[in-house]
Amino acid sequence: MAVFTPIELSDISAWISSDFDIGQALDIRGIHGGIENSNFFLDTEKDGKKQEYVLTIFERLSAEQLPYYLDLMRHLANKSIPVPKPLENKQGQILFTLKGKPAAIVSKLPGVSRLAPEAKHCALIGEYLAKMHLASSDFKHTQENLRSLAWWQKTVPQVLSHLSDAQKELLTSELATQEQFFTSEVYALLPQGASHCDLFRDNVLFDPQGTSDGSQDQLGGFFDFYFAGTDKWLFDLAVTANDWCLADNKQDLDPARFKALMDAYQAVRPLSKEEQASWPLMVRAAALRFWISRLWDFYLPRDAQMLTPHDPRHFENILLSRKAI
Template sequence: MAVYTEVPFDEAAALLRALNLGELTELRGIHGGIENTNYFVTTEREGQHETHVLTVFERLGFEQLPYYLHFMKHLAGKGIPVPEPAADAQGEILHTLQGKPAAVVNKLRGHSELAPTESHCRAVGDMLARLHLAGRDFGMSQPNLRGLPWWNETVPVVLPHLSASQSALIRTELAYQNHVAALPAYAALPRGPVHADLFRDNVMFEDGELTGFFDFYFAGNDSFLFDLAVCLNDWCIRHSADDSDGQHDAALAQAMASAYQAVRPLNAAERSLLPAMLRAGALRFWLSRLWDWHLPRDASMLKPHDPTHFERVLRERVGLAPDLLASLLEEHSLAA
């Protein structure tokens, strides 16, 4: 998570004191990611050292951020393992650093599993379904800001940077997704607050146990199926050291889908539109990576993701037999 905003040590220390988190002893920028400025902050309180994550938001404004932060707090209160935003003496969880919105959350235990097994996929499927159920009574609403309207706005921006083959693919897929969004089955998809970016590097495990989901700053109200499809596209593929594969892995997908459905079974509309949502998830991340790759922002430690990975995933999803995953889900639903 790149460093766009250099936060002075003294300013960070003052915020942490205001949050009653102790005295700052270390402020360390976090590598990876492209949206926000993130630091690990280590504090000392009553002789104990604690580590938190300080985020300075670069694109999201003060009007949008309460949704994300209060959603995290809501989920934490429901027993979903997510970082909980720290409040000051007035109960505020949205703060200001260098004139920009900021938040501090607890650091989750463990590490990300970048080469997941079926066990990891089952744990993610189970917890994702629990998150969807826990969020149904969340009192705030905000659209997925990287949903279909953003795709329609952004495709023309990236088109000049694409080859003829890439341009044809992205135009065709965008037209297809606009068609899907007009279907009655799409209107029947269960909806609510979703994570919308639950990649392998946004989940923590320790000793094989899932310890938490984090990075909720793409969350929004959308279909639960889209959220599941994003996970299937990232977790349930053949992984290589440089993410150059992306082919569907049936065993991993079965593990995640069956665990999800054991908690929240999919309805008929969801079953029919799963292949379309897998394509939607691939389009969304190919498009955002194209945007970041060709229209980058200056940042210390910035490492934009290679967009060709999700181009491969989208091409594979388009070529996948339409009923493959639907039948997979049917088999495991009956088995459960």
């Protein structure tokens, strides 16, 4: 999350009071981290009770695209999956316009991030990711993953001039490999549905249940669904594994974390034989996707308050590691 469109309390106080049933807006604070939208913590008070929400102004997604993401979160929340639930205004709407841009307000999840996860955290992620996939099976809307193959094919030519010869060769050869994989018969057989597609450690909260050392952590919830799309569930699992299960060298998969994630996921939704056979290529696809996006953000950045682009070499190294599996 970042801040591209600054918001002051005076910009929203009257709007919150008149359009919503959440009382008076007390404070609004920009959230650091991420690179796509402008995000803020919003504090309100009603009948002496304080509440905290998250306000998002969407910088790239259009008002036509956004109902998919917001309806997906509402669908999952209504099925008891711990995700932010979009807040309705007095007319029952969940998508608004603020400073000429689409905006939404969602509930704030409890807990803290665990950026150095243990195997037990990976197990919780695997369990609830599988539950989320199954809960989305009857979600009626579909929308392509906007950062999938078509976007890779469009973006790679824009970043090639910034790369070394070795990087160009790695990027173009891997893209060609994934083009073949995505058009294969086995790929077509992989189960698919609504997928988070960006379930990194900083998009999950754990509720410490009264402890500070994480010994009794329960899942607080998954958030930041604004890269979600209809995709292969195996891709969603591969994206998650590539971040949650890293070894201490920050590129290989740690055996204990990886086993915990996969065992917990498959206890809820066992992988098909086609998914098992596709794992080596899919985990490379997940690494390629984020290498491309980080190259794009690093070399073709946008201006924003509180924005620090991620180092693209991280996912270059992960891709090289996954190719060696």
